[in-house]
Amino acid sequence: MRRIVLLIIAIALAVVVYEAARRKPQTSGGRPGAVDSVAAGFALQDLTGQPLDLANYRGKVVLLDFWATWCTPCRAEISQFVDYQNQYGPQGLQVIGISMDDDPKPVREFYQQFKMNYPVAMGTAKLAESYGGILGLPVTFLIDRNGRIAAKYVGEADMQALQKKLQALLREK
Amino acid sequence: MRIFLSLIFTLGLFVTTVQAQWVQAPNTELAPGSQQLINPDQLLKLIQSPKGEKPLVLSVGPMVLYMQAHIPGAEYIGPGSEPEGLQRLRARVKPLPRNKFIVLYCGCCPWNHCPNVRPAYHELQKMGFTNVKVLYIADNFGADWVYKGYPTIKGQ
Numbered sequence: 001m002r003r004i005v006l007l008i009i010a011i012a013l014a015v016v017v018y019e020a021a022r023r024k025p026q027t028s029g030g031r032p033g034a035v036d037s038v039a040a041g042f043a044l045q046d047l048t049g050q051p052l053d054l055a056n057y058r059g060k061v062v063l064l065d066f067w068a069t070w071c072t073p074c075r076a077e078i079s080q081f082v083d084y085q086n087q088y089g090p091q092g093l094q095v096i097g098i099s100m101d102d103d104p105k106p107v108r109e110f111y112q113q114f115k116m117n118y119p120v121a122m123g124t125a126k127l128a129e130s131y132g133g134i135l136g137l138p139v140t141f142l143i144d145r146n147g148r149i150a151a152k153y154v155g156e157a158d159m160q161a162l163q164k165k166l167q168a169l170l171r172e173k
Numbered sequence: 174m175r176i177f178l179s180l181i182f183t184l185g186l187f188v189t190t191v192q193a194q195w196v197q198a199p200n201t202e203l204a205p206g207s208q209q210l211i212n213p214d215q216l217l218k219l220i221q222s223p224k225g226e227k228p229l230v231l232s233v234g235p236m237v238l239y240m241q242a243h244i245p246g247a248e249y250i251g252p253g254s255e256p257e258g259l260q261r262l263r264a265r266v267k268p269l270p271r272n273k274f275i276v277l278y279c280g281c282c283p284w285n286h287c288p289n290v291r292p293a294y295h296e297l298q299k300m301g302f303t304n305v306k307v308l309y310i311a312d313n314f315g316a317d318w319v320y321k322g323y324p325t326i327k328g329q
Contacts, residue, residue, distance in 0.1 A: 068235060070254045072286045100237045100281075102251060125240035125328075133241055136313020137281050155283065155312065 033132025035152055039064070039143045040130035044121040047108055052096065052121045054147075061088075061169045062143040063095045066123060066134045069110045070101070073156035074138040078114055080159055084166065085118045091170045092145070098123040100137060144169050203291060203307055205284065211276060211306040217323055220246060226274050228306070231265065233258060233293040234279035238314060242325035244278065249329065253279070253293030262296055271301045278307070280314025 032040055039062070043053040054062070065081060067074035078097070085095045097120035099107045104122050111120055128134040131141065142151040142165055151165050203209055211219075219228060230246055232239050233253035243249070250265060251258035266275065275297060279289040290307050297305045310317045319325055 068281070070252060070288045071282055072288065073282065100235050102236045102255075103257075106255075123237055125237050128237055128241050133315060133319070135238065135242060135280070135315025135319055136283075154315075 031132060032130050033141070033149065033152065035149050037149055039141065039147050039149050040127075042127050042130070044127075046119040046121045047104065047111055050119070052119050054096070054143075057094045057096075058147055059145050060092045060094045061145055061166065062141075063093065063166065064098065064131075064141040064143060065095065066098045066100055066128070066131070066137060066139040068100045068137055069106045071137045075114075077138055077140070077157060077159075078116065082115060082117055084163070088166065088170060093166065093170060094118065097121075098127065100128070100134060142166060142169060145172060203294065205309060205311070209294070209305070209307055210309040212309050213318055213321070213323065216244070216276060216308055220244070228274040228276040229266075229269070230276045230278065231262065231293075232279070233262065233277050233289045234281045234314070238279075238281060240328055242314065242319050242327060244318070245324050245326050247278070247326075250293070253277070253289035253291070253296070258289070259292060259296050262293055263300065266297065266300065266302065269302075272304050273302065274304045274306075275302060276306050276308055278310065278314075280308075280310040280318065283312050284310060 031037060039054065041054050043051065043055075046052040054064075063081060063084065065074075065077065067078065069075075081095045081097075084093060095118035097116065097118060099120055100123045101107050107120065107122065110116075123134070131139070136154065138153075138156065140153040140157050140162070141149050142162070144150045150169055151162070153162060216228075216230075219225065220230070227246070230244050230248070231250045232243055232247045233250050235252055236249065239247075239249045248265065250262050253259060253262065266273070269275075277290055277293050277297070279287050281287060281289060287310070294305060294307055
């Protein structure tokens with residue numbers, strides 16, 4: 001009798017553990033900011049004071065760019081991202097910039113100068129850590145329509161490869 | 174005629190060489206391998222060694238980078254590419270003896286693209302500091318320090 005009770009408890013425990021594991025979101029080993037993991041949510045204010053919440057872009061492909069005004073490779077990329085927003089916006093692309101500058105003043109000037117057509121917010125260490133640490137610039141993430149990180153580019157990205165990946169993600173419905 | 178042509182050729186070669194040196198001059202300063210630089214492993218040994226003079230390590234990169242991870246003992250100064258950063262640097266080192274061992278670092282971007290270390294280094298040179306090194310970070314602080322497993326501290 002005792003054995004049967006122990007067996008039932010063991011089976012019940014196994015079922016509970018299995019269910020818990022099944023329901024847990026797949027996060028590719030749980031490392032934040034890793035490809036195939038769920039993109040960390042954030043709710044910030046953009047440079048114009050408007051709310052900028054990643055959750056509002058679910059269903060779109062998001063290009064999330066960590067950059068700074070004084071970062072030379074970032075500047076080259078931003079011109080391209082402005083074009084992408086124009087070209088692919090109607091297909092469901094949303095570019096979001098996170099500035100790692102210390103002060104928003106040069107960021108606002110840069111925003112005007114480069115005619116940036118997508119929201120930009122000031123970054124924080126907490127946000128950077130939730131994306132695995134931004135310990136060098138630029139870092140660009142492509143987030144798919146389901147909110148998963150589909151690609152990560154550390155340093156100046158190979159724009160041809162990035163664009164190809166972006167187009168593939170936009171084709172996914 | 175032959176001598177004349179040789180002279181022109183030699184002169185042309187000389188001018189080209191001088192021009193090339195002028196053009197390269199800005200890039201050769203703080204070039205990888207130069208004496209003003211210190212490598213991450215060398216700095217690690219210095220800060221971990223119980224003996225010897227410890228350098229004053231100053232972070233001349235952005236605050237967000239410093240807050241995520243910085244070298245133990247390093248002080249935040251701010252981006253050397255901005256006037257406020259240089260002002261803080263001047264204020265911090267003003268009372269120090271000019272032979273103080275100082276190490277500057279940033280790590281925001283690949284070495285040739287870093288806008289912060291060179292202005293900070295020049296500022297210290299202008300102020301007369303004679304024992305200044307710049308930490309050579311080839312790619313970024315993550316790749317060349319943090320992910321190598323070298324010690325870091327979070328926050329301020």
